[in-house]
Amino acid sequence: MAFANSLLSSSSSPSQIPHGSKDFNSTPLIISPHERSAFTFSPIRNKFSELGIGVIGSSRKKNILYASVNDLNASASSTSLDADSVPMPVVLIDQDSDSDATIVQLSFGDRLGALIDTMNALKHLGLDVAKGTVLTDGPVKQTKFFITRLDTGRKVEDPDMLERIRLTIINNLLKYHPESSERLAMGEAFGIKAPEKKLDVDITTHVHVKEDGPKRSLLCIETADRPGLLVEIIKIIADVNIDVESAEIDTEGLVAKDKFHVSYRGAALTSSLSQVLVNCLRYYLRRPETDIDSY
Template identity: 75%
Template sequence: MPIVLIDQDSDPDATIVQLSFGDRLGALLDTLKILDTMKALTDLGLHVTKGSVTANEFVVRTKFFITQMGRKIVDPDILERIRLTIISNLLKYHPESSEKLAMGEIFGIKPPVKLDVELATHIHLEHDGPKRSLLYIETADRPGLLLEIIKVITDVNLDVESAEIDTEGLIAKEKFHVSYRGAALTDPLSQLLVNCLRYYLRRPETDEGSY
């Protein structure tokens, strides 16, 4: 199962993107294809400061350290574009992985079993000190998901301090630091946010303004 992780915690100066995949996708070790991924990232106006490839019997991991103007990526729109660029490049060279990724439907290959969005969606919110709360979301992946979630959060007048999204096959796992006027969310605000997100994410066909 292909996995794309966006790590904002391990390096203070760079965003780390790691692509993991089974040995049948091992052709990505080919230098040309790694360079193609790096070029796709630089075409977004980003700088790949370094990269590495590790492998064992079962998994190959390609890791990129990415900055924009010498700094870690904080713009959610850029983070989503990075994620979609990495996945798009994977699908370009390995269309056989399409059925294991939500973006595979763009290539006309649907997964053999469609995820039940309601069963796949899990939301957890907790305090992370007095000034912010930590929001975890696991749900069915789709292009643009990160920006959709941020819109739901900001539409209830909350602030998004940081955002991460990981892709594990057909599932997306997001982590956000959120606050309200510089403080962690109260219980009523937490419940409001969870309800809005649950309603929106479990009904992806819902119009944006209807929650």
Template identity: 65%
Template sequence: MASMVAMTGLPPSMGLHCTLASRRHASLATLPAYLAQDVAAKSQLEAASLQIKTSTRRVPQQAVSDAASLSQTDVETFESDEDEVLPTPVVIIDQDSDPDATVVELSFGNRLGALLDTMQALKELGLNVERSRITVEGSVTCKRFSITRADNGRKIEDPELLEAIRLTIINNMIEYHPESSSLLAMGNAFGIQAPTELDVDIATHIRITDEGPHESLLYVETADRPGLLREIVKVITEINVAFRSGEFDTEGLVAKAKFHVSYRGAALSKPMKQVLTNCFQYYLRRPETNVDSY
């Protein structure tokens, strides 16, 4: 047999494999049909088992949102899978859809679990979760729930509480989905991996359009940071502009706010639009200064 291997130019191990394979096929020909099928099926199973055992690729585990915290193995799995494109985490606080409740939408691709931890955190803020539903659009699963104040059963109007709701949801997402920390501004303080910083001057956009004679629509897009919703409301109220909360979206590192505003019961005039735009350009783009430096 060695001489035959040498003549064919094959390595000894490959020649032995070919010889054994030919013997097996020859033996199958001499067996009854039903036994030959069993032996052939067994050979296919052995080959599949060998292929699985020799594969070294690790499949990333999906994070779940439940009471159990993620293990270090899960975190390492997420960090090691560099080829996977992470979805953009989105948190939407909607004040327009429901006149009796504040609507919150949360999505992170199809990674979100039952959100029991988030529901519990909102209850600790003195809120009730009235309704909840799940919608699926392509590969994105969106969790939508309506919340009210536990003390009076009404929708949330206080900007401080709205910002607390937003930050609570984002903190929970980072805790139970640590791979999202590099995609959220809050990940810089609480996440495992800090996000890439955005240039605030580039990220900030302000647009004001009229919605009839009595109201204008203010649109603000800027780099997200803790307390941003509270800052935007403060800028509006300090120049005596009345507002009705519209929608505040957190999309990864970018925050997008839509507010219905008016001045003395009418839509904003051109000079008032310019004043409001200038205020936002100053407050949202100013560099952070340490008070102790003065």
């Protein structure tokens, strides 16, 4: 099931950078390592497209991020970390706000570095970063990238590739910020410290279909995160013969909060079809494990 090429347009163009942000296409950003978040962009060319790589979080302790030429992801430096001090990691994949690019937003409080290794990992997936911005909002640093496919120059529409993007970013977050493992579902298998509390899939799973005009409906899903989740959701939707026009994939710690613009034969879902879709998704998502073999 491929996403439609024509997506919603954003009210503001990517070139309109909000106050307090830095545009990676402009002069390289150099900040003193004594500041709260330190970057070293001087060896980087103004365009990130030659390198090839989400909004909530807080930290009670001061953390200094040091970035060097050899490791520009930068990991947090702190004398001690406790559960309350680790901010919420958020990875958001937005297919709606830009018609030409897939927008990826990454946030982990104020601990993120330049994420160069993450961008290189995405380049190895055949992707390009056309533009990027960093926005600092209080204690939260939000990094936003505009991603396209290297072969076509267009946004990513394949659900399998979108899931690979999500898992690649989370994997690098676990690697360069190992303390994030206690706030991520993948931390149980791949992190240094598993989350202290496991989510009850039955309790955390919520599925709703809302009106979104005469030609499409808005499907909202909230459930416990796990590898392969996005691909599983897309397969279930396809099995009911419903088309996915666009999506927003939001990973907030242990929870996945996804939104899909869906339609049936070019029209919004009827109440009966909506109920069928909701019942199918609730049944499959509440299973303890996914059947996706490729992850």
